[in-house]
Amino acid sequence: ETIYLADYTPFGWTVEDVHLTFRLAPESTRVISKIRFVPNPEASQERFFLHGEELTLVSAKIDGQSVSPEITEQGLTCAVPKGAFTWEAEVEIAPAKNFALEGLYMSNGMYCTQCEAEGFRKITYYPDRPDVMSVFTVRIEGDEPVKLSNGNPVASGEGFAEWHDPWPKPAYLFALVAGELVAHPDRFTTRSGKDVELNIYVRPGDEDKCAFGMEALKKSMKWDEDVYGREYDLDIFNIVAVDDFNMGAMENKGLNIFNSSCVLASPETSTDANFERIEAIIAHEYFHNWTGNRITCRDWFQLCLKEGLTVFRDASFTADMRSEPVKRISDVIDLRARQFREDNGPLAHPVRPESFQEINNFYTATVYEKGAEVIGMLKRLVGDEAYAKALDLYFDRHDGDAATIEDWLKVFEDATGRDLTQFKRWYSQAGTPRLRVSESWDDGTFTLTFRQETPPTPGQPTKLPQVLPIAVGLIGPNGDEVQETTLLEMTEAEQSFSFSGLGARPVPSILRGFSAPVVLQHETDTETRAFLLAHDTDPYNRWEAGRSLAKQALLRMITEGAEPDPAYLGALQTVITDETLDPAFRALTLALPSEDDLAQTLHEGGTTPDPQLIWEKREEMREAMARWMPDQLATLYRVHQVPGEYRPDAEPAAARALANTALGLLTRLDGGEAARAQYASADNMTQQLAALTALLSIGAAETELAAFYEQWKEDRLVIDKWFSMQVAFARPEETADVAAALVAHPDFDMKNPNRFRAVFGALSMSQAGFHAPSGKGYALLADWLIKLDALNPQTTARMCAAFQTWKRFDAGRQALIKAELERIAAREGLSRDVSEMVTRILNH
């Protein structure tokens, strides 16, 4: 069944308040609900329908009288009085048998919940839609020492705890946790003087991994006050770490629940990248308190209203805490890897989709990351001051609302007087615009002519021009900037912009800061790119110049059998040895475009990509880089060692990133000597893992891999790394066999999404290994997707996206993939989640 945005109607009742009592038992939890319904004056009264799935109804009453509702797989209907009434129900559920990890389930003996998007209906009968908001009071009965829910604690005693959340909320923000947990406590005073109790709850043994997350939380609270003027609004804020979790984390009101991989951190077990990610996710979930909870979504089509904005906010936070250019470059790498890939294939959909079968399939890079890009463009177009004004208006006008994208754009129109009709296409039109640039020079006037075109996507054969903010600067022939960054606002399919009064023909720096999520097509020569790599004042475009040089060189190696380009290697050497540049920036410049990026570019240029060849040429390029500048790399490695105690801050992390990138290259020359030494002396996970992966990439890690397992076998999150790196760094012809061997390992547990993704996420991301001509990778993944779907449809469906690029490849690979997709599609009892994904991918 397909659900359409156009069909939205409000619910016939509002919910005045909700009382829930939980009598916890693993196989037979009782949930007793008491809900006050009042006719909704803004809706036409329809049939009284409550969502409910996998529930056993024990009893139901209306105004104290027993009733016998009509029950289906999706919920119940019941005859109800004309006016207001009280609904009471008792249901039974079995959290210990809930492997979908949606609703109330158990993880390592602990009770926890995940309700977004539509999991509350697995807890009790309820109008489970985000526009129905209510005040919840929750009583939890059980022996567990810690029993938590949303809001403020109001009472507790022998075997029970009661919570009251004064802020009306939709059911998807409901949460409950109970178990043997220990708290890492702290406090925060808001700027208006409110004293807030903070806790990170973990399983006994993980107490020493909470300090960093707590600091990140306090920084986030402060930042949201300083930058957005938003204060926290309850007496207590709790975070709980859970090992079995489908996604990263969840912003339940006052009780955020985290995948333990996204909150637990220690120098010995977490890498620099882990620390940065944890800080960002804690911020993200905290920021949802205003952008998501206080102002929520009217319906799930509006998901980007909270997610795009909250990703944009957490990216700004990270930029402020660490390095702005490095954050921007990393985000663009990620956007291209995940969102452009989605936009270019069968799963392309608008930032605000117009239909879905299973909403969980739309928690995508497009909704989240492109959704954040759209907000970044809006901010650039209106300017920082107007953005701040519009946001104040948004919070003023919509606090307590379940809002829409129309509401969001209206505050910008009202705050700035701008007409956003055309801009709104960013929410409705799928696909990545291609932006073609040509330049001309005439007697002191330099003209840039742009043409935009968005390729067709499923259901959208033709596209209209978008509003494109194009940030441009001009560099004079001697390397000085002659035009500082200025914003060109493109609205037509084709448009020219001129700069006059110039003494000499400049070199343009186009799309500075990646000011719009487009594919820029600018035909320039190697010299111009090298010139920009040396002289651009915009760090993002400087990096981009290096990236495009690398890409050009690799594409020539792949399509023409060219040698690694000395012009690229020379330019690279100049940049990486420039000690005035941030080491993190230099590390990013040393990295090559991904195999996936190269495959997409080849495909678009009319060449069928050969994954094995792409892999080999990237290896050859790395080898050439190492041979071109061995002494410089050795110096970088030595100079950027970080002495003293490990700190996860941006500065030492940047030094480690550069040193370890150099190590990866040097390992190709020294047979692993430096990496083995680093492995032996490492006292933190960043150093240990960098050494181990360097050794893995030359196939010389046997001893260290065994030692690593022995050292960490009791730590689930570290063992996830052990699983994934073996797949990620295998030679392509062995990738599928390595993955197959790992799933036979006693520590492989398909029920744990982190462990499942460690193996199969790594398999599907190693392009050459996954697409090995034997088809072994496809078959292995399909086998396990079929197995997992019976337990956990949500995680299974997400992993189906591994097949989304199938139409790029040759007929042989396409036939193999098609057969696997059809094998999955033909399974009896296939989940709605997986069936929707496989159908969309097949119908390309």
Ligand code: ARG
């Ligand atoms: N709202 C959460 C976040 O972005 C994601 C939860 C999504 N869960 C799901 N089952 N689709 O922070």
Ligand code: ZN
């Ligand atoms: Zn979010």
